[in-house]
Amino acid sequence: MKIFVRERRRSDKGDKKPRYRVVGVQGGDLKIYVKRIRKCELDEIAKSTGAEVVLLERDGEGKGGGKE
Template sequence: MKIFVRERRRSGKGEKKPRYRVVGVQGSDLKLYAKRVRKCELDEIVKHTGADVVLLERDGKGDASGR
C-alpha cells in the first residue's frame, strides 16, 4: 500500500499546523477522512498498516494567490 502526500506550502517546521496533505492512497481499503495530517499521525498510520509514504515534490509553479 502507498500513501501519497505533499508538504503544505503555508506550514513550516515548528508551527502547530498539520504539515502534509494527503493526495491519494493506493492498494488498500484504508479510508482517510482528514485532508491534512501531521507527521506523527502519518508515522502512526504507517506503523499500523505497513504502508509506504510517497512524498510528492512541488514544481514551484503554484497559484500566485496562495491557494
C-alpha cells in the same frame, strides 16, 4: 499499499499546524477522513497498516493552480 502526500504551502516548521495533505491511497482498504495530517500521525498509520509513505515533490514555483 502506498499513501501519497505533499507538504502544504503555508506551513512552516515552527507552526503548530499539520504540514502534510493526503493526495491519495493506492491498494488496501484504508480511508483517511482528514484533509491535513501531521507527520507523526502519518507515520503511525503507515506503521500499523504496512503502507509506504510517498512524498510528492512540488515544482517550487506555485504553477498549476489557484485563481487567475
